[in-house]
Amino acid sequence: MPKPEYVFDREREWAALTRFATAPGDEMRLAVVSGRRRQGKTFLLQALADALGGFYFVAVESTSADALRQFGTAVASYLGVEGTLAFANWDEAITYLLDRCPDRLIVIDEFPYLMKADHVIPSLLQREIDARGANRPARGRTRLILAGSAMSVMGKLLAGQAPLRGRASLELVVHPFDYHVARRFWGISDLRLAIQLNAITGGTPAYRTRFVDGESPAGPDEFDDWVVRRVLSTESPLFREARYLLSNEMEVRDEALYHAALGAIAAGNNTRGGIAGHMERKSTDIAHPLAVLEDCRLIRKEIDPIRKASVYRVAEPLVTFYESIMRPAWSQLERGRAAQVWNGARSRFASQVIGPHFEHICRQFALGVEWAGELPSEVAAGVAPGSGRGQNIEVDVIALGAQDGTHRRRLLSVGEAEWSEVMTLRHLGRLQQARDQLHIRGLDTRDTVLALYSGAGFDRSLTEAAAGDQGILLADLATLYG
Incomplete structure (x- = not known):
């Protein structure tokens, strides 16, 4: 039919x-x-x-x-x-x-x-x-x-x-649209603008239609004005939407407690201990709220594939934006000071909203890539443990092959994602070190691809080093949307 x-x-x-x-x-x-x-x-x-x-x-x-x-x-x-x-x-x-x-x-x-x-x-x-x-x-x-x-x-x-x-x-x-489909739905041609919008509205179809009266920024220069009018304005339906997402869940009783947990995660506290510490609660006190938020699909629990530790992330971009940008300045926003709040929140938007969202998009991209002849069975962020103190390396994208129990598991790719920083040989060296540390941990790294994902580009020395090297991938926005 x-x-x-x-x-x-x-x-x-x-x-x-x-x-x-x-x-x-x-x-x-x-x-x-x-x-x-x-x-x-x-x-x-x-x-x-x-x-x-x-x-x-x-x-x-x-x-x-x-x-x-x-x-x-x-x-x-x-x-x-x-x-x-x-x-x-x-x-x-x-x-x-x-x-x-x-x-x-x-x-x-x-x-x-x-x-x-x-x-x-x-x-x-x-x-x-x-x-x-x-x-x-x-x-x-x-x-x-x-x-x-x-x-x-x-x-x-x-x-x-x-x-x-x-x-x-x-x-x-019925899931939200992924970032590819969301860009087509919004009709955005500028790739950088597409990711900025996606970091706020995600792939929720209604946020493109009646929630913003069908309006989208015509270009990058209109993004700031659009955020002020269509997201941060008290007259906008999106203004209170993140709150409603939580209040509509029947098992949520104490909304302040759940918002505190979401705010802690949005601020970068991704472990249960870190979330509890940010909330000034015992770790056992937040077990139930985290379980409910996970059931509601407002957060997702990811597993560091190397350390096997649980990591929590906010699953709805609008909630991340609300907790990072809107909730700390709620009284000012209600007084109509959206432009001033947005001007003062740009650094938080870069570090707490679009940076983590860009890393998530890179992991989605890596999941669909055939690395050295094999699709990954698992893609996540993780830590490459060092041999001494202070040598652990946080890796934004770890792509692993299937684990068959008879061979060393293949490390298909390690990747680093930078939204606003031009990537250099320093970033490549960091990935090489992470690959070597993961080899020591027992992974097969013979064909591991070092992937550098950037929203700002690559310098000449890195571009020259990657030229003709099948073991290095430079992924810009065109690659991610290709």
């Missing part, structure tokens, strides 16, 4: 949904679709329901009785019943809809709100899926999609002892 032209990209997601919705079989099937708010999930599911003539219902936060009334109204409208349908309870409502839609697509969006209104709904659906399975008298080929934006709730819908565990035929997460 062709994807509607008005749905940008999302080919993989559309293909997965249409395969599920049109798959043969005479049993009821379930799909679970999740994704943080503003990713176009609802837009995608509405397009699918429209294309197949399916039933689409979006829940809102309300009481069980009110939600049941809204559901009855939506079902009546879909089935062409005059007025509304007054259901006594959710058991009756679900059975009624499934009985009358035995071969149709049913989409229930923002499903966590229904779960909050009545916690028995997943168990009712479990009963119906089991009763309408293959070789059952009450079977039907209904295709049911449950969708939601509360990631901490949706992530547990099929886990552990949850009623719907083992019932889903499809579990799909």
Whole structure:
């Protein structure tokens, strides 16, 4: 089934949904679709329901009785019943809809709100899926999609002892656009401007449309003015968006505590001990907030592939921008001093926002490169341990081959990323030392590529040294977007 032209990209997601919705079989099937708010999930599911003539219902936060009334109204409208349908309870409502839609697509969006209104709904659906399975008298080929934006709730819908565990035929997460697709979506030709925008808005589609009234900077010279008007202005929908991302998660109770944890990570405190120290808390006190933020997909936990230590990073660029630039100056921003705040925050933007984001983009790039004939199985930042004190080298990009247990693991590439600094032979020498230290640690470094990623360029001596050397990669912005 062709994807509607008005749905940008999302080919993989559309293909997965249409395969599920049109798959043969005479049993009821379930799909679970999740994704943080503003990713176009609802837009995608509405397009699918429209294309197949399916039933689409979006829940809102309300009481069980009110939600049941809204559901009855939506079902009546879909089935062409005059007025509304007054259901006594959710058991009756679900059975009624499934009985009358035995071969149709049913989409229930923002499903966590229904779960909050009545916690028995997943168990009712479990009963119906089991009763309408293959070789059952009450079977039907209904295709049911449950969708939601509360990631901490949706992530547990099929886990552990949850009623719907083992019932889903499809579990799909709608992610933000990657930096390549985001640039096309924004229509930005200047590569440096594209990364600056991506460091603030990430790949969230809605931040390109109604949140900024469809406006993007026409060129690099308009970037500062755009940030002041479209992000830091109290009249902009983006102004409070980072706060709403946290408040919309149902498992978040003490928002100040969670913002403190996000602020600590955004400031460069990436280990549990560093985060706890920044917050002036014990390490054990922040275990639960970190777990919730990870479930919400607002942070991600990465593993240093060399030391096997956990490192936390903020997963949503807008949250990093808020915690680093906006929250420290919130009272000034509310008084309309956006231009002054932005002028005073440029150094923090470079060090805490765009610098780490550029490193993340370089790791994404490295993950898709075939290094000396092999795609990496793991790409992360890490530390090349030295033989004495003070000799550890932090490496922005470590690309490793698959670990087969019989040979030394291949170190495919080590890389350093500099957004605003012209790279020189000094950077190359640092990577050579890191490669040698990782060789001592047991990695196969015979074909390791030394990769230098720069947003500002390379000096002549480095360019000459890299010329014709297959073991050195100079990756500028054109390379990253190539």
